[in-house]
Amino acid sequence: MKILKTIILMVLFVGIVQAKTGVVTGGATYTMLPWFKSSFLELEDDVDEAKQNNKHVLLFFHLAQCPYCEQMVKDFDQQPLKAFIQKHFSVIAINIRGDKEVAINAEYTLSEKELADEIKVGYTPTMVFLNQKNETVMRTNGYRSPAKIRQILGYISSKAYEKLTLQQYIEKTKKVGNYQLQDHAMLQKITDFSAIKTPLAVIFEDKNCDACAYFYSTTLKNKSVKNEFNAFKVVRFDADSTHAIIDNKGNRTTPKEWVQQLKLAYRPGIILFNEGGEIIRIDGFLYPFHFKEALRFVGGDFYKRFATYGAYLAYRQAQLLEQGIDINIK
Template identity: 50%
Template sequence: MLKKLLALIFIASMFLTNLNANEKGKVTGGSYHEWPSWFKESFLNIGEDIEEAKEEDKHVILFLSLDFCPYCTKMLDDNFKEGAKNQEYIQNNFDVIGINIKGSRELALNEEQSMTEKEYADYLKVMYTPTIIFLNQNNEQVVRVNGYRSEPNFKLILDYVKNKEYKNMELTTYLEKVKNKTFYTLKDNSMYKDISDLSKIDSPLAVIFEDGSCTQCDYMYNTTFKNKDVQEEMGKFTVIRFDATSKEKIITPDGTTTTPYDWAKQISLDYRPGILLFDDKKEIARIDALLFSFHFKELFRYVSGEYYKEYPTFLDYLGPRQQELINAGINIDLSDKI
């Protein structure tokens, strides 16, 4: 009787094991969004949209997004949604056009150049969503914002474009002049290495730029860096942190002598914390927008695992990677629920 009971328990356990093995993981944390009702109803003839905006001395904003994108929803809620602090200012000074980066609508950039929404996203090499393109009244791109920006940070960019400061200076120079640089104090972390000659580093390399105006640094330390999966992926890198205002001499991975201040300006890195990811001394990717923990750790894996050799963009990599995790029964949370 005991042998029969043990046999039944063994069979039951094998059945449950096989059942669990066939269970697929779930994706949570994403969110669907709709364009605010005041967004322009455009036929995606951008040249005509520019001319219409010009009549009211406005600029055109192209808001490129993706379904189920938590950053797109957060950007819309914090900056564009009816009642958001920046909403009225944007509506009064910009014509905003929504574009789906997987969409099939025909988009005419000018009289000579037309493509689908998806082809346009590929043309721009969109890596993050939302990607926000500001066009001047000559149909020229003057600012590109990759990913989410907080309300106060985005307002500075809006002012820069609205006041046509792009005619006078680069965005990084403008932000340096107008940002409050005193509310954040740089923090230490045990993973940071004190190395100034980055050309001697042979491992994958992560270079973090912070300064006193960093609105997202506390979030990075208090949430992102405390995620165990993030810690595991970052452990594969040599991690260096610089104060982006520092004038101390450093050597970049390609052997150039510069300073953190000059380097950040030279590569137009205006987001803090901005992170450059290198492999074999070449910049492969950068984080210049808010990333929640899943995407943060996967971007590090994309570089250290050399998946960039197979997938030309991080978005190309993400689809198969998410499916791999789902098939393995691993749940994916796209958001950190903030």
């Protein structure tokens, strides 16, 4: 009888252990700012109204419990950024899991989440800027610091997008910073990328990189991030360098020309390649969990199974939680 009781207790214990699910920490509860536009999500009408006030429409794609969204919303509400946004933009919130109908124009309507899927929102917050003809003129993916956001808003509000890329605009208006590029053991010296068909990470930095310190002091010291980087050849360039290289398509170029051709304005901007082509880019701030999963999405060939990084991430988080693994997204 004692043996039977012991067996029953062991079975119950194993069942309890197996039933444990992981928990997500690091999420953030936030609300949209009261001065965001209260829109019926009929974008043609929103654009027309903005045009009358010489404004652009800014679609702010967000997600519940998103710590990056929380911080950007806080940034938006601080002066002088707040005053500039209110003067030049009508901000409309779009929930990437939402069911509200969004009328792009009189002929085309879809839900918030369908719109997010259609434009392949991978990181939140994503900002999409519409001109006064209801055309998308630019988007950003992920969190940017207030100083970087201000550059982007100036680019849009001045309509510089009609003649320049964001990278060219920043080049014309930037003040040279004092960040010094750091060395790291994983960085390889490669100048010809035309024959590389295995996973490749190309990192672009410059003297104005305000997120590089975190990248080296925190992201690259995270064990799981380092493990995912093992699948990649990793190369870092000064985005202002004019040294000769050959890009992934066999073109003779320079890092400065390549980063402009890629239209990559964020630093450190990272392009993840596989089989010779760009798969995704990391062009916004990411905490280690989301960073290492972006690497795994490419290095583990998961991009072949999932249409977007966002779809993969939803699957991956559910998988880890089901296995009883806790996730700290911050």
